[in-house]
């Protein structure tokens with residue numbers, strides 16, 4: 535599949551309406567995920583790494599962030615962000631891997647994480663504004679689960695059309711989703727509701743941002 539973010543990567547942070555709109559969902563998602571100090575957190579479709587500072591605050595210097603994205607250009611921006619943080623704040627714990635989240639082999643990626651100094655399975659995982667871009671988001675969700683430890687904490691932050699009084703903003707929301715390549719009707723958080731326990735549901739920006747977090751349901755005994 536073509537990397538539709540290749541040309542957009544240098545401008546993503548500037549043009550993605552981060553501060554007026556999308557940061558609210560990111561913050562709520564990271565807060566609901568609530569990773570603990572020392573945890574390893576997987577960020578699926580990590581893009582330029584806009585979640586990293588929030589995650590780093592929670593996991594601290596003993597934790598690890600693993601970012602997976604299929605776009606080399608977006609990962610390049612994420613790498614630069616991590617390097618800047620290394621210089622300013624001494625971050626050493628970001629592992630970035632280029633892979634397609636819908637087709638990756640969990641064993642193969644687990645082994646790559648381990649060979650980069652992390653653990654094969656993560657304690658927490660999130661996907662912000664990423665699953666609704668993937669036609670096979672269910673496949674990506676299953677792989678995300680497979681890369682997590684039993685009882686890991688998971689969060690999905692994604693988009694839908696605004697509701698109620700905010701419905702007047704639907705054309706704007708549709709345009710923003712079309713430009714970003716996401717399917718506003720995908721609603722991938724339903725998979726988290728199905729496969730997790732202790733689900734917390736919130737929304738922001740007139741329902742446009744949907745946030746779900748929960749704990750991975752234990753696997754039934756074989």
Ligand SMILES: C[S@@+](CC[C@H](N)C(=O)[O-])C[C@H]1O[C@@H](n2cnc3c(N)ncnc32)[C@H](O)[C@@H]1O
Nearest residue numbers: 539579580581603604605608634635662663664
């Ligand atoms: C809208 S950006 C969101 C980036 C980041 N999660 C954020 O919150 O800013 C979507 C990202 O998903 C990535 N992506 C799309 N399809 C993917 C796939 N099949 N596997 C891995 N990454 C994918 C894109 O390359 C892009 O970086």
